[in-house]
Amino acid sequence: MDQIQLTIQTAIKAWEMQISRTDKFLGSLDDASLTKEIAPGKNRISYLIGHLIAVNDNIHAMFGMSERSYAHLDEAFVKNADRATNREPGISDLREDWKRSNEQLSALFSRMTVKDWLSRHTAMTDEDYLKEPTRNKLAVLMNRTSHVAYHLGQLALATPRR
Amino acid sequence: MDQIQLTIQTAIKAWEMQISRTDKFLGSLDDASLTKEIAPGKNRISYLIGHLIAVNDNIHAMFGMSERSYAHLDEAFVKNADRATNREPGISDLREDWKRSNEQLSALFSRMTVKDWLSRHTAMTDEDYLKEPTRNKLAVLMNRTSHVAYHLGQLALATPRR
Numbered sequence: 585m586d587q588i589q590l591t592i593q594t595a596i597k598a599w600e601m602q603i604s605r606t607d608k609f610l611g612s613l614d615d616a617s618l619t620k621e622i623a624p625g626k627n628r629i630s631y632l633i634g635h636l637i638a639v640n641d642n643i644h645a646m647f648g649m650s651e652r653s654y655a656h657l658d659e660a661f662v663k664n665a666d667r668a669t670n671r672e673p674g675i676s677d678l679r680e681d682w683k684r685s686n687e688q689l690s691a692l693f694s695r696m697t698v699k700d701w702l703s704r705h706t707a708m709t710d711e712d713y714l715k716e717p718t719r720n721k722l723a724v725l726m727n728r729t730s731h732v733a734y735h736l737g738q739l740a741l742a743t744p745r746r
Numbered sequence: 747m748d749q750i751q752l753t754i755q756t757a758i759k760a761w762e763m764q765i766s767r768t769d770k771f772l773g774s775l776d777d778a779s780l781t782k783e784i785a786p787g788k789n790r791i792s793y794l795i796g797h798l799i800a801v802n803d804n805i806h807a808m809f810g811m812s813e814r815s816y817a818h819l820d821e822a823f824v825k826n827a828d829r830a831t832n833r834e835p836g837i838s839d840l841r842e843d844w845k846r847s848n849e850q851l852s853a854l855f856s857r858m859t860v861k862d863w864l865s866r867h868t869a870m871t872d873e874d875y876l877k878e879p880t881r882n883k884l885a886v887l888m889n890r891t892s893h894v895a896y897h898l899g900q901l902a903l904a905t906p907r908r
Contacts, residue, residue, distance in 0.1 A: 585879070587750045587864060594880040595757070598888035623785030626903055702749060717747070718756040726760035726888065733892035734899035741788055741900060 592701050595725055596693050602732040603686050606636070609739055610682065615675040622742045627666045629742055632735045633678055634661035637685045639731060643692075646724055648706040650692050654685055693725070701725075754863050757887055758855050764894040765848050768798070771901055772844065777837040784904045789828045791904055794897045795840055796823035799847045801893060805854075808886055810868040812854050816847055858883070 585593070610618075610633065618630045627635075638661045641654035660671040673681065701722045704713035713719065747755070772780075772795065780792045789797075800823045803816035822833040835843065863884045866875035875881065 587860065588753060590864065590879055590882075591750060591753045591884060594882065594885045595753075595888060597880050598885065598892060601889065602892055623788070623903055626785070698749065702752065717752055718759050720752075720756065722753060723756045723760065726757060726891070727763070729888070729892055730760060730764055730895035733895040734902075737896035737899035738903060740896075741785055741903070 588698050592698065592722065595722055595729075599693075599725055599729045599732075600690075602729055602736060606633075606732060606736050606739070607682075607686075609736065609743075610679065612743070617742075618675050618678075620742060622738050627738070629739060630672070630675060630678060631661060631666035632739055633682055634672065636732060636735055637678070637681050638662045640689060640728060641685050643689060643724060643728060646705045646707055647692070647696075647700075647721055649696070649700065650688075653688060654681060657681070696721070750860050754860065754884065757884055757891075761855075761887055761891045761894075762852075764891055764898060768795075768894060768898050768901070769844075769848075771898065771905075772841065774905070779904075780837050780840075782904060784900050789900070791901060792834070792837060792840060793823060793828035794901055795844055796834060798894060798897055799840070799843050800824045802851060802890060803847050805851060805886060805890060808867045808869055809854065809858075809862075809883055811858070811862065812850075815850060816843060819843070855887070863887075 613629070618633070619628055621628050622632065634657055637654050638657040641652050641657070644650045644652045645655075657673070660669045672678075702717075702720050704710065704719065705721050705724050708719055775791070780795070781790055783790050784794065796819055799816050800819040803814050803819070806812045806814045807817075819835070822831045834840075864879075864882050866872065866881065867883050867886050870881055
């Protein structure tokens with residue numbers, strides 16, 4: 585494996601680590617616990633999971649290489665705050681969506697070439713990209729990894745402190 | 747800039763984005779607010795900042811290329827839970843340590859070569875590294891970036907929801 589492929593693999597592993605930690609968290613809770621707030625007056629666990637599914641699913645649109653499957657979750661989990669809509673899926677659907685959406689992203693990442701990763705994302709013009717070539721698809725992956733970690737930190741508060 | 751340098755710069759930018767967001771959060775709070783809990787019964791803001799300083803400072807040890815400056819914070823902020831010791835610095839010292847420790851890390855990152863980034867970290871044997879070459883210094887940076895994001899997500903709970 586050459587240096588650049590190794591580095592892209594490293595970034596994918598960092599992503600997978602956050603997804604796998606979130607998986608583990610979800611696996612540790614029963615359905616009733618998923619409807620609890622992470623702290624008094626804050627988002628419910630289920631909202632944050634729906635939010636992660638929808639935001640991560642948007643990677644497909646930003647990369648322009650595959651179709652989104654969970655755009656219908658944007659209304660309840662991205663455009664609106666928790667409990668502002670009544671358009672949420674049930675908990676077992678949410679668990680299934682979480683699992684399936686991660687499988688879809690893993691499949692996308694595994695078929696991307698080095699050239700794909702280092703090319704601009706669709707939210708950026710060619711001109712902007714020439715000025716700032718670090719704003720490529722790999723940067724999107726890294727920032728989405730931080731986004732998962734950000735909300736995982738909040739989710740972790742829902743469990744009693746060890 | 748070649749592909750691998752570009753990719754390393756992308757990872758450093760992802761790190762800087764989390765640090766800069768944490769900076770902004772800290773700048774928005776007065777000293778008294780920093781001693782508040784992020785949620786009832788959870789860590790205080792000041793503890794999480796001390797924790798981030800100490801854990802990030804340990805990057806110097808893991809890279810083996812420079813000396814740690816904040817190992818004395820490990821006792822209060824890594825080895826022990828919040829409020830378990832009375833060895834914490836005052837808030838203004840903590841703010842100064844946060845700023846200075848980030849400057850030190852930026853200086854370290856900026857002088858590292860591609861070869862440095864792709865070499866193993868000190869917590870790993872040569873043998874392990876041969877088996878898993880993605881566990882290099884760049885992987886440490888990515889995982890520490892997620893770690894900052896994880897706690898930043900918690901810190902953000904301390905402010906009223908918008």
